[in-house]
Amino acid sequence: MLQYVIAGLALGGIYAIASAGLVITYVSSGILNFAFGALAYFVARFYYFLHTQHGWGILPSAVVAIGLCAPAIGIVLYGILFRFMRLSSPLIKVVATVGLLVAVPSLATLIFGNQAIQAAPGLAPEPVRVFHVIGVPVTLDQVIVYCCVVATVIIGAAVLRYTDVGLKVRAMVDSPAMTGLSGTNPGAVSVGVWAVSIFFAGLAGVLAAPTIGLDPINFTILVAAAFAAVIAAKLRSLPIAVSVGLLMGIVTSLIQRYLPSDSNWTTEIVDAIPFMVIAVVLLYNLVRRGSFGDAERVGGPLDRAIVPQGESRLAGSTASALDAGSIGLLGRYAGPALLMVVATVLPLIVQGFWVGLFAQAFAYGIIFLSWTLVVGEGGMLWLCQITFAGVGALTASQLAVNHGWPVLAAIVVGGLVALPMGLIVGFLSIRLGDLYVALVTLTFGLLMENLVFTQNIFVNQGLGVNMNRPTFAGSDLAFTYLSLAAFAVVALFIVNLRRSTTGLALNAVRWSEPAAKTTGISVVQMKVLVAGLAALVAGIGGGFLAAAQTSAQPGNFATFAGIVWLAVLVTVGVRSNVAALVAGIAFVMMPSLAQAYLPTWTANIPPVLFGLGAIGVAKFPDGTLAQQGQAFRRFLQSRIDRRPAPLAVAMAGDGPTGTIPTGPSTPPAPPSPRVTQDVSP
């Protein structure tokens, strides 16, 4: 019994340090750092680089990696990125940190090389000494974890409670604007907090490396588990986050005592524990309060009063249909039509292998359209579209191959199986707020990946299940065109949805939830509807992808791969159908082109670029393609239409390149400044 508790405390200690690092940046900057695990990996990898690969001693390596490099990363990230995001919407904050999550591990590989690392040493000298406490073996690594946790708690509490620096941090958490008015620079406090947060990331990373190995995905899963503690603390309370982290470690360890140690089922349950904790906490809060309400609010009323509304949103308004007329038919449809022509001609030009890639690219395009729906129309960030695609693919292959269904019917039913999942996850998470949607969908994806996608009926000893293509479109070229047609159908559906009353209602919800409510729109209902449709689209896209690849591999639908997909799409543009197609082509073709024509080390560059692209939404919420499209249309308009441009150069919301205007001069419905109404407590 005791040995399980002792082992559990080591894991719990790492959770506790990670959750402390996550909470402090959330309460002080309003940013929940999804890249925390990736940064932990980076520091741990750097420590390994110094200590193992360059033979530095433990102490100098630890001081340089954890003590200097980690805080420096925090300071740089704050200086170039997070400083500008204080006032951004939760959506943009999540996307930017997700971009970082995608970019950092590849960056680490580029810097430190990509050799496989079997075992990573911790802070204890090798071979690790083992003590016996009351008959229980304890490694020096574990002892170091305990010491770090105790030191973190004691020093942290003392600094926060008794020092001037701690007072300033607490004041900053209360209200940055008031802190500034009291003569303390809130920026300086933030820099310090970020430095400490990434220091914690580095510490957690180096401490965890001996147990979980130096693999970026394991680190992010570890931190996803620490999210459970952070959510239990309602993102704000340090003591609760640290205690729940410790407790979760102990429970994880204790449960293994009562489960058969030789069963796959045990590993699955153990992996799923943090996600069950999240589910329980969310359900409890949902039942008890219906909403987390203030949890997402950062700062005081004064801080909200001085924020201009309607700026820098990822999914603001689609322009009103009325403005579309001024752009002209040519301007509206030239881009999409041109791209469709190119997409139709390209597969005819290229040979063999590349034709098949186009079929995959168009299938990815369909999956990406589900984000166009849920992010672009619904204004929510879903991180589990890949899971829905996986559900669609696995269902379709089972039905088509093992039950002999017609392929297209199997693909559609695959989508229909994903649909209720989207509805349920949406129903549970949407009323809690944007940040929780991202957290819950991430959790749902990991849970499905651990519990469902691992079943042998899908895995089939690692081979996956074969997937047929429809008999009338058996060849690569024919199936490529079938995929393109399916993409066009879904894209047209989205165009029509935008034009419909439902689309208008969604637009209203994106601009202002309170205002939409007062006109009688049910916000939750609209968002759940979009979530369900998006799950359907993702499921169908998944079916097409499996057919393009001629097999359904559960391993292809790992949640973190989906985050890379999202980064790709966000880079190109998340509000436009055309962007989804371009993103699909780019995602499939870039690595293959790089593989065929460039040296192998360049394989790590696309993820870094896509990650940086996603980070770029902080500056260009519409994505790069949308920016270009907007510029192109302004150009067209100035050539074709000599009339003066209307005040709101609002782009056609229903044209497939429809983008949202951002920046001060263009929102179609200028929001009123929050001058007077929000200031009373």
Add this chain to the structure above:
Amino acid sequence: MTEPILEVRDLEVRYGPSQALFGVSLSATPASVLCVLGANGAGKSTLARAVSGLVPPSAGTIRFEGRDITGKPSHRIRKLGLTYIPEGRGVFPDLSVIDNLRMAVGQEKRGERPAAIDRAIEIFPVLGSRRHQRAGSLSGGEQQMLALARALAASPRLIIADEMSLGLAPLVTESVFQGLDAARKSGITVVLIEQFVHRALSLADACVILMRGRVGWSGPAAEAGREVLERYLGEGEHSAAPVG
């Protein structure tokens, strides 16, 4: 005529796409009370926020004690001696009373801080008995006393008090006004943003009336008679706002 301690010239402020202030100019002489009046949404608080550095002006200049402070961050402006007590409750609700005061005197020399805190508590003794209470759990009046104590503890040269009487009982309002009057007598300039028009005018030396982001009228407080007030604040505003 003495040199003005605060001088605002042609100030314009935008919140994103919408403009809140259009070419506002005003000035305050040392150790006087300047009263800023105006209907809801006239731009009073925006003016105060721009002067104190919370929102950046899009045009115009702000000079404090002859120094250009336009666009400076709020903590710099505070260090120069210009203190803004924001509308609502100008306290940190999650910090204790004593921590609120510690934050306020953070710019003083370390050795002088306890004395500054004691002085502040002397002004409003009720705060002394609430030392370790969360500021957010104080009554509205006590919170405003704390806000004013925070402002006075930091030895300011100018205080902008934004609607301090909002939502307070008349007796409490009176003690807040007395605190401001005492501050003026000790040589501090007060910019008073108020809804209690007549009480504010009785304290004020000069008066500026804002209308839809522009200066509608300005002059000595004594000349801001019934006609001026009715013309610029309107009967409706009058009857809605409590007349002190």
